[in-house]
Amino acid sequence: MRLPLRAATLILLGVLVVTIPIGHPRAAEGPITGFPGAQTDVQRELEARFDAGLNPDDLRTWMEHLSSRPHHVGSPFGREVAEFIAERFREWGYETAVETYQVLFPTPRVRRLEMVAPTRFTAALEEPSLSEDRTSDQKDEQLPSYNAYSIDGDVTGELVYVNYGVPADYEELERRGIDVAGKIVIARYGGSWRGIKPKVAAERGAIGCLIYSDPRDDGYGRGDVYPDGPYRRADGAQRGSVADMPLFPGDPLTPNVGATEAAVRLDLDEAPTLTKIPVLPISYADAEPLLAALGGPVAPGNWRGGLPLTYHLGPGPAQVHLEVAFNWDLEPAYNVIARLEGRERADQWVLRGNHHDAWVNGAADPISGMVVLMAEAKAIGALARTGWRPRRTIVFTAWDAEEPGLIGSTEWGEHHADELRERAVAYINTDGNGRGFLNMSGSHTLQRFINEVARDVTDPQTGVSVFDRRHARRLANGATEDLAATGDHRINALGSGSDYTPFLQHLGIASLNLGFGGESGGGSYHSIFDSFDHYTRFIDPTFEYGIALAQTAGRAVLRLADAELLPWDFTAFEATVGRYADEVIALTDDMREETERQNRLLHDGRFELAADPTKTYAPPDAEDPVPHLNFAPVRNALVGLAASAQAHDVARRALVAGGDRLSTDQAREVDKILFRTERAMTHPDGLPGRSWFVHQIYAPGFYTGYGVKTLPGVREAIEERAWEEAQRQIARLADTIRQVASEVDRATQFLEPAGP
Amino acid sequence: MRLPLRAATLILLGVLVVTIPIGHPRAAEGPITGFPGAQTDVQRELEARFDAGLNPDDLRTWMEHLSSRPHHVGSPFGREVAEFIAERFREWGYETAVETYQVLFPTPRVRRLEMVAPTRFTAALEEPSLSEDRTSDQKDEQLPSYNAYSIDGDVTGELVYVNYGVPADYEELERRGIDVAGKIVIARYGGSWRGIKPKVAAERGAIGCLIYSDPRDDGYGRGDVYPDGPYRRADGAQRGSVADMPLFPGDPLTPNVGATEAAVRLDLDEAPTLTKIPVLPISYADAEPLLAALGGPVAPGNWRGGLPLTYHLGPGPAQVHLEVAFNWDLEPAYNVIARLEGRERADQWVLRGNHHDAWVNGAADPISGMVVLMAEAKAIGALARTGWRPRRTIVFTAWDAEEPGLIGSTEWGEHHADELRERAVAYINTDGNGRGFLNMSGSHTLQRFINEVARDVTDPQTGVSVFDRRHARRLANGATEDLAATGDHRINALGSGSDYTPFLQHLGIASLNLGFGGESGGGSYHSIFDSFDHYTRFIDPTFEYGIALAQTAGRAVLRLADAELLPWDFTAFEATVGRYADEVIALTDDMREETERQNRLLHDGRFELAADPTKTYAPPDAEDPVPHLNFAPVRNALVGLAASAQAHDVARRALVAGGDRLSTDQAREVDKILFRTERAMTHPDGLPGRSWFVHQIYAPGFYTGYGVKTLPGVREAIEERAWEEAQRQIARLADTIRQVASEVDRATQFLEPAGP
Numbered sequence A, B: 001m002r003l004p005l006r007a008a009t010l011i012l013l014g015v016l017v018v019t020i021p022i023g024h025p026r027a028a029e030g031p032i033t034g035f036p037g038a039q040t041d042v043q044r045e046l047e048a049r050f051d052a053g054l055n056p057d058d059l060r061t062w063m064e065h066l067s068s069r070p071h072h073v074g075s076p077f078g079r080e081v082a083e084f085i086a087e088r089f090r091e092w093g094y095e096t097a098v099e100t101y102q103v104l105f106p107t108p109r110v111r112r113l114e115m116v117a118p119t120r121f122t123a124a125l126e127e128p129s130l131s132e133d134r135t136s137d138q139k140d141e142q143l144p145s146y147n148a149y150s151i152d153g154d155v156t157g158e159l160v161y162v163n164y165g166v167p168a169d170y171e172e173l174e175r176r177g178i179d180v181a182g183k184i185v186i187a188r189y190g191g192s193w194r195g196i197k198p199k200v201a202a203e204r205g206a207i208g209c210l211i212y213s214d215p216r217d218d219g220y221g222r223g224d225v226y227p228d229g230p231y232r233r234a235d236g237a238q239r240g241s242v243a244d245m246p247l248f249p250g251d252p253l254t255p256n257v258g259a260t261e262a263a264v265r266l267d268l269d270e271a272p273t274l275t276k277i278p279v280l281p282i283s284y285a286d287a288e289p290l291l292a293a294l295g296g297p298v299a300p301g302n303w304r305g306g307l308p309l310t311y312h313l314g315p316g317p318a319q320v321h322l323e324v325a326f327n328w329d330l331e332p333a334y335n336v337i338a339r340l341e342g343r344e345r346a347d348q349w350v351l352r353g354n355h356h357d358a359w360v361n362g363a364a365d366p367i368s369g370m371v372v373l374m375a376e377a378k379a380i381g382a383l384a385r386t387g388w389r390p391r392r393t394i395v396f397t398a399w400d401a402e403e404p405g406l407i408g409s410t411e412w413g414e415h416h417a418d419e420l421r422e423r424a425v426a427y428i429n430t431d432g433n434g435r436g437f438l439n440m441s442g443s444h445t446l447q448r449f450i451n452e453v454a455r456d457v458t459d460p461q462t463g464v465s466v467f468d469r470r471h472a473r474r475l476a477n478g479a480t481e482d483l484a485a486t487g488d489h490r491i492n493a494l495g496s497g498s499d500y501t502p503f504l505q506h507l508g509i510a511s512l513n514l515g516f517g518g519e520s521g522g523g524s525y526h527s528i529f530d531s532f533d534h535y536t537r538f539i540d541p542t543f544e545y546g547i548a549l550a551q552t553a554g555r556a557v558l559r560l561a562d563a564e565l566l567p568w569d570f571t572a573f574e575a576t577v578g579r580y581a582d583e584v585i586a587l588t589d590d591m592r593e594e595t596e597r598q599n600r601l602l603h604d605g606r607f608e609l610a611a612d613p614t615k616t617y618a619p620p621d622a623e624d625p626v627p628h629l630n631f632a633p634v635r636n637a638l639v640g641l642a643a644s645a646q647a648h649d650v651a652r653r654a655l656v657a658g659g660d661r662l663s664t665d666q667a668r669e670v671d672k673i674l675f676r677t678e679r680a681m682t683h684p685d686g687l688p689g690r691s692w693f694v695h696q697i698y699a700p701g702f703y704t705g706y707g708v709k710t711l712p713g714v715r716e717a718i719e720e721r722a723w724e725e726a727q728r729q730i731a732r733l734a735d736t737i738r739q740v741a742s743e744v745d746r747a748t749q750f751l752e753p754a755g756p
Helices: A002-019 A039-052 A056-064 A076-091 A166-176 A196-204 A284-292 A363-385 A407-415 A417-423 A446-454 A466-476 A499-505 A532-539 A542-562 A571-603 A606-610 A632-657 A664-675 A712-719 A723-751 B001-020 B039-052 B056-066 B076-091 B166-177 B194-204 B283-294 B363-385 B408-414 B417-423 B444-455 B468-476 B502-504 B533-538 B544-562 B571-603 B606-608 B632-657 B662-674 B712-719 B724-751
Strands: A095-117 A152-160 A185-189 A208-212 A278-284 A319-340 A343-355 A392-399 A425-427 A438-442 A511-518 A698-700 A708-710 B095-117 B153-161 B184-188 B207-213 B279-282 B319-340 B345-355 B392-399 B423-431 B434-440 B511-516 B698-699 B708-710
Touching: A039 A363, A056 A076, A056 A363, A056 A532, A056 A542, A076 A095, A076 A319, A076 A363, A076 A392, A076 B345, A095 A278, A095 A284, A095 A407, A152 A208, A185 A196, A185 A284, A196 A208, A208 A284, A208 A319, A208 A417, A278 A284, A278 A319, A319 A363, A319 A407, A343 A363, A343 A407, A343 A417, A343 A542, A343 A664, A363 A532, A363 A542, A363 B708, A392 A407, A392 A542, A407 A417, A407 A499, A417 A425, A417 B632, A425 A499, A425 A542, A425 A664, A438 A446, A438 A466, A438 A542, A446 A466, A446 A511, A446 A542, A446 A571, A466 B571, A466 B606, A499 A511, A499 A698, A532 B423, A571 A606, A571 A632, A571 A712, A632 A723, A632 B434, A712 A723, A712 B095, B001 B468, B001 B606, B001 B712, B039 B363, B039 B544, B056 B533, B056 B544, B076 B095, B076 B319, B076 B363, B076 B392, B095 B279, B095 B283, B095 B408, B095 B712, B153 B207, B184 B194, B184 B283, B194 B207, B207 B283, B207 B319, B279 B283, B279 B319, B279 B698, B319 B363, B345 B363, B345 B408, B345 B417, B345 B544, B345 B662, B363 B392, B363 B533, B363 B544, B392 B544, B408 B502, B417 B423, B423 B502, B423 B544, B434 B444, B434 B468, B434 B544, B444 B544, B444 B571, B468 B724, B502 B511, B502 B698, B511 B544, B511 B698, B544 B662, B571 B606, B571 B632, B571 B712, B632 B724, B662 B724, B712 B724
Parallel strands: A152 A185, A185 A208, A208 A278, A343 A392, A343 A425, A425 A511, B153 B184, B184 B207, B207 B279, B345 B392, B345 B423, B423 B511
Antiparallel strands: A095 A319, A152 A319, A319 A392, A438 A511, A698 A708, B095 B319, B153 B319, B319 B392, B434 B511, B698 B708
C-alpha cells in the first residue's frame, strides 16, 4: 500500500502548492535528517499540505469557546472542555479515549487574612469584575485566589519580609539577626517557583506564608495594567500549586502509580508533598498595608520592590492572622487521548500534548496552546482522510489537572509507564503561546532535529524563518557568541512547569517544549483576567503565532512519525553534557576559592571591621574547605561518548550518501535503540532523596522548583556541600554517560556496511 | 631657632603622651616619607599634640551656629558666617583676610510649573516646615528650590521623559521615533551631574527642562524618609547649579580672571555657561502627576523609577507650562584666607580649604567639613602658640559661593594665579563629611603620601586604622584584587564637584579631596532639611568622624608643611597613567569591535528582524569604522616615565638610608621641582573646546559634569569619534608624560651623590 499512497500525495501536491498564499514560506532547500534523497521533497510537500489545513479562525473559535467559562479540575465546564476536545478528535478521525483519574484537588473553604497590629486591615482577596473583560464576572464558577496543597491552618504571628524566600534570602536575614521561627513570612513572587517559598519557610520554622505579586516584577513596573494594558492590576492575584513538586509531581496521594479508582492511596496526613504550613497568595493592593506596617531594618537594596514605600524586614510590629481551610476532595481528571495508528511501526508512539484545565478561564494558559494542538490534529486528520498514514503512531493528548501539579499527565504516565517506556519515541509539549520568538527546550539528542524544523517555519511578522528571527534577536540584543558549533541554536534544558516532566524525568522519554514569546508580556497569569478578551487584545490577536506554533510542533510530529530512521543526534548532546560538566567543575572551583576567601576574611576579622556597628550584620558562617573532587570518570566517559557520537554521525551520513537503505526490520531496531537512549540517561534509584526523578542529566532543582538543574545529582550535591554524595554522583553520571555511549555504539553497528 | 623648637616639642611630649586616652591610635611604626630618621618620631609626637587639640564639642558648637540660618551667597547670614570664621582664625593666631569678589548670582523671582493638559495641576515647588526640624521654618531667609544659572523663560509644550537625560538616553528615544525638539523634557536626577541635563536637552532642541528626584534613587526607595529617617521626602527638592561648569566654573561673567570690582565682565547674554533653556528642579510629589499623565511608549526597563506608575516616554498628552525668572544680581562672595607663615620655606604654600556657603542651612554641606577645617586650624594655632612653626606656610581657606559654581575658590585662584603657580605646594580639600570609610581622591603623585596618613589615623568605631577599615570593607564587599602593587589603596582621580577644581585643573596644583562616608546615606542634599537636627540624628551624631577627618587632613597639612623634602612619589603616578592608557586603548578596540558588529548587523538587517513590528524601534545609525590609532608615543613616553620614577624612588631611598641630607637650599630647589611636576601635567591650550581646563591627566567630563575623565583629551576625542583630534591628543599626552619625566629626572639629579 505504500507506493500508491505516495503517488497520491504527489498528485495532490500539484493542486495544493498553488493554493498556498503568496508570502508563505518557500520550502527550505536543506536535507531533512531521517528523510534520505527524494523523501525530503515528499515530506516538504506533505508539510505544505499540513500548513494548508491550519486556519487561524479555528483557533479563535475554539479559544472563545474553551475559555468562555472557568474550567479547573472537577468543574462542570472542565468536563465539557474535555468532552469538546474528545469530540473534535473523533470527528477528525482519531481513535479517542477519555482516561479518567481520581485525584486530590483541594478547593478553598475559608480564606482569611487580616493585620491585627499595629493597625487593623482585612485583605480583600478578591479580583473584581471589569466591564472590559466579559468573563471576569463569572463569580459563581471562579476559583478564588489560593495556593493548592497548602495545608489547613489558623495562625497569628509577627510578619517578616523574606524577599523571594529562597535559602540565600534567609542567610541574609540571619546575618541581620532575624529568625523567622514562629513568624509568618511574606515573600514576593519570583526568584524561584512559588512552591519553594513555603517549603523553605517551613524548614526555617515559619508558621505561615504569604506570597504576593510585587508591582515591580508583575504589575505597573512592567507596563500598563489591565484593562489599559496587559499587566497585573493592584487587585490581581496569582493562583497556583504549592505542592512540593521537586519531590514528585502528580496526585499527592498516589506517587509512582496511576490514580485510578482502585489505586492504593496515602492518607492525607502522610502525603509528603503537601505544605507544612498554611499559604495564601495575595495581590499587591492587599500586600501594601502589611509591608508598610513592617519595622525593623530596611531591606537590602535588591530586595526592594515597586510599592511606594520603604521595604522593611520586620519582624513586626505588623502582626497578621492567616486562616485557610480547604475541601480535601478527590476530583475526576479527564485526559483526552487520541491515536492515529502508524502504518509500519505502530508500536512506536510519537506523543504530542498540551493541558486543557485552567485556574480560571485560561485563554492563554493553557487554551492558546491547546487550540494549536487541536489545529495540528485537525490538519493531520485531514491528511489521513486523503489516504496518507504516518509511519509511526501519533498520539495527541489533552491533559487535565496540570495546574495543580502536572497531575493528568503524571497519572497517565505512571499508569502506562511500562508501555510508554517500551514504545514512546518522544513527547512534544506546548502550553500557553505568545507572540515573538521561538523558544525551544528539551532533550539535546533532538537539538539538531528541532533546529531543522525551525529553519522551515516562517515567522508571520517578518517572513524569514523562525530560526533566523530568533538569531536576529539574539544578535541585536548583543549576544556575541550565539549558535552552537553546528550552526544550530542551543536549546535550553528542561526543568519543570509543564507536562513534559513525567515523560522526560520519570520515564526517560526524549521531550521538547515549544512556544513563542518575547513580544507579548503581560500579567494575566493564573488570574481571572487570563481571558479571551485579554488574549485577543494583547497576546496574539490574529492567532498568527498560534499558526506558527502549529507549523513548528506539527512538523516535529510529522517528521518524528514519518522518518525512515529517527533523527537522533548525539554530537550536540555530548557537547552539551561536556559544557554542563565544565560548569559543575567550575562551580566547585569557585566555591573552593570563595570559601577560602571568606574563611580568610573571617579569620582576619574583616567582616566585623567592615560592618556598621550601629546595625546588626553578623559575619557569614565559616564553611569547611571544599575538597578537590575527582571528575576524571566523567571526563573519560565524555571522551568515549564523543567518539561514539562522532562515529554514529559519520555512519549515518555515509549510509545516506551511499544511497543504502536499512531493511524495515533493521530500521525498527535502530529506532528502538535511538529513542531509548533517553532511558539510558536514567537511573532506577533516581536522584538523592527523590527517587521519582530518574533522569541523570535534567531535573527541576530541589530549591528552584521549575528552574532546571543539569547533571542534577552531581550539581545539587556540590551546592549542598555534600562531598561524598557528590563523588558518588560523579561515578553514577560517568556510568550513565558510558551507558548512553554504549547504546549509541549499538545503533551505529546497524548502520555500518558490515551490520551488527 | 630650629633646635630649641624641637627640644620644646620633645619636652612637651613627655606630658602629652600620657594624656592621650586609651584606645586612641598607637603611633604607627613605619617611616614617614620626607621625615628621615628621628624626624619621624618628632613628627608623630607633634601629630599627637595636634590630635589632643581636637575637640568634638567645638565641631558641634560651631555647626549649630553656622547652620542656624540660611547662608547662601549674598545672604545676611552668609556674611556673618564668613566673619565668624575669620574672627576664629584671627583668635587662633592666623594672619587673616576676607577677600571679596563680585559674582553673578541669580535668585528666583518667578517659579511656575503647571500641567495644562490633559488635566490641570499646579506644582507646589515648596518644602514644608517640620516640627522635628527646628530650622525648616525660616521661610524668609530660605532660597526656594531652583537651579542657578537657568536662563529666564516662559515656555509651554508637550512633555517627554528622558530618563537621566544623558546623550545615550536621547539615542534610545530616537530609536523609538521620539524627538524632543520643541518639547519640555523631564529628567530624573542621577546618571550625570545635573547641569548636563539641560545642556544636552538644549542641544537636542528641547525648550525647557524639569529635573526631579525619583524616589527609587533619592527617596523612599533608599530608606525611610525624613523625619522618620534620613532620606528625601516626597516634597523634598534638590537645588543646584546648572551652569555649564565643564566649560569653566566660577563666575559666568569673568572667565579666567578674578571677579574683582574692576574686572571686565561679559554681558549677561553672551555668558557661555548659562543654560540655553529654562530649568527647574522639582520634588517627586510634583513630578508624579506629570509622569502619570504621559502617554506614548512604555519607558525601557532600566528607565523606570520608584513611583507607583508605569513610566511612559510621551510626548504628551501631558503639556506643561514652565515659567522662571531671576534677579540677575552681582553679589559679594567672601573668601576667608588665613595664613600661618612658614619658618624656613615661607614661599611654599600648603593650601587647605572648604567652602562655607550653603544652599540653605547646609549643616552637612558644607558645614560638617568646614568645622573640621576649623578644628585643624585651631589645633595648629595652639601648636604655634607653644613656639612651633611649620617649615612651610600653611594657608587655611574658607570659600564662599561654591554652591553656584565653585565661584569663591575659582575667582581667588584666577586672581592669584601667578603666585599660586609659583608657590602652591598642594591643595587639600574637604566638603560635607559623613560616617564610615575614608574616601581619598586626588593627584596620584600623592597616593603614597595620603596612604601613609591613612595608616596613622584610627577609625573611631573600630579602633583600627582608617586604612585598615577601608581595606576590610572592600574585601568584605567581595573585592578580590584590591590594593595597588605598592600595598597602598588606589586613590580615585578627581573630576569636579568641589573647590579643588580651580587648583588642580586650572592651575596644575596637586590636590587631594578627603572625607568619610558609606554609613550615613541620606537625602538632605541641597534641601532645607540639610540641618543641624538632621545631621546630628543621622550623619555623625558624636562628630567622631569629624575628628577623624581633622586627624587625616590635619596630618596631611602638617606633613606637607614640615617635611624636609616633599613626599612626592611618581611610581604610583606612572602605574596609574599606564592603567588609564590601557583603558583608552581598550576603549578604542571595544568601539572598533562594537562598530563592526553593529554595522554587520545593520547590513544583514538583523535589527529590523529583531524588532517588534507593532512598535517603533528603528535600528541604530551606522557608524564609520574605528581606525587603528597610534598609541606608541604614549607607550614609549610611559617607559621613560617608569624609569624616571623608579630612579627617583631609588635615589630618595638611598639618600635617607645613607643618612645624607640636602642643604636647605638644595631641598628648597628639589621641593619646587617636585610640587611643580603637577604644572608639567598641564598644557597652556587646555582641552579641546575648553581652554580653562589645562590638566592633561584629569578633567570633569564634558558630558558627565562631575564624573572624571582621565587622559581627557584623548579619551573624549575617542568617545566623540574625532579620530584626528584623538591622534593629536595622543601626541600631546606623550609630550606631557615626557615633560613630567624630565622634571622628575631634574629632581633626581639633586638627590644623587654627584648632585645636579
